[in-house]
Amino acid sequence: MLIRRPPDIRPSDITSEENYLNRRDFIRAGAVVGGSILAPSAMAAIVPEAHGAKLGDVARSKYSTDEAPNSFEDISTYNNYYEFGTGKADPYKNAQDFEPRPWTLTVEGHAEKTGTFDFDDFVKPFDLEERIYRMRCVEAWSMVIPWVGISLAEVVKYLRPTSKAKFVAFETLNDPSRMPGQRRRSLDWPYREGLTIAEATNPLSILAVGLYGQVLPNQNGAPIRLVVPWKYGFKGIKGIVRMRFTEKQPKTSWNMAQAREYGFYANVNPRVDHPRWSQARERRIGSGLFASKQPTLMFNGYGEEVAHLYKGLDLRRNF
Ligand SMILES: Nc1nc2c(c(=O)[nH]1)N[C@H]1C(S)=C(S)[C@@H](COP(=O)(O)O)O[C@H]1N2
Ligand SMILES: [Mo]
DSSP states (O other), X not given: OOOOOOSOOXXXXXXXXXXXXXXXXXXXXXXXXXXXXXOSSSOXXXXXXXXXXXXXXXXXXXXXXXXXXXXXXXXXXXXXXXXXXXXXXXXXHHSTTOOOOSOEEEEXXXXXXXXXXXXXXXXXXXXXXXXXXXXXXXXXXXXXXXEEEEEHHHHHHHHOBOTTOOEEEEEEOOOTXXXXXXXXXXXXXXXXXXXXXHHHTSTTOXXXXXXXXXXXXXXXXXXXXXXXXXXOGGGSOOSEEEEEEESSOOXXXXXXXXXXXXXXXXXXXXXXXXXXXXXXXXXXXXSOTTOOOEEOOGGGGTHHHHGGGGTTOOTTTOO
């Protein structure tokens, strides 16, 4: 049976950027919304299913940048998500009919809490937070994105990894019937990523379930994707269905595809160039075709929070 979705609602019809930004000022001023003061405490994450639905109470995070966010249009129409095609406009075009529910996440490996969880149950114990982060793609473009997500550190703590767990591996859904880009071998599916436990429990790491105050668009990785803003964008794996706590460094998709060009760490580093291009500068999407590139910052500007994780590590070798 074919169930048709209602005609497409444009994102701007739901939350215009202007309204969104006004709402943020309002919240920043310590306003009372819906009778409850917004504070990052005791708010279970409830993520509606409908495309474009607004998320409820979202605490603002002190880790947000003050830089102007990119428009919803930029963030949701210029994407990398090879499961829906390799062109920048492909994910927007080809992910519209993807149904990110029902959805399960399987937790495996060296942790006390393992098993398969329904998405809604998986996120419920955690607070929704807004995190406005810079995102730097390894291809030398960047954006500023107002994510909504849950703290990965909180998730990891909740799952209680054992002392054997040194890494956490992530996998994307592998289903060519739902992800047309997987009918081609543009990568070795499923898309895989991983972090050290120290990286996963850094306060900057989040699992995003929304952006611009609404449910995450399919092309941005619905229903749940990783965001680690000091690393190149490809670490931010989308459409996560599996997490595995491992003793050994897990295999990661871009490293498997081109080990010389993409490492496991993938920390943003203007001093270590990609073999085929410089990483010293970046093009901020939306700043105009002829705008000059801006300098790329070490750890994408998040050194204060993460530099200690890499003390003593040769970042040129461990790129
Ligand atoms: N599963 C999966 N996750 C992925 C990718 C992908 O192709 N497949 N692309 C990555 C790359 S290269 C980038 S730059 C970011 C882009 O995220 P965005 O489209 O939400 O800006 O997603 C990352 N996560
Ligand atoms: Mo990327």
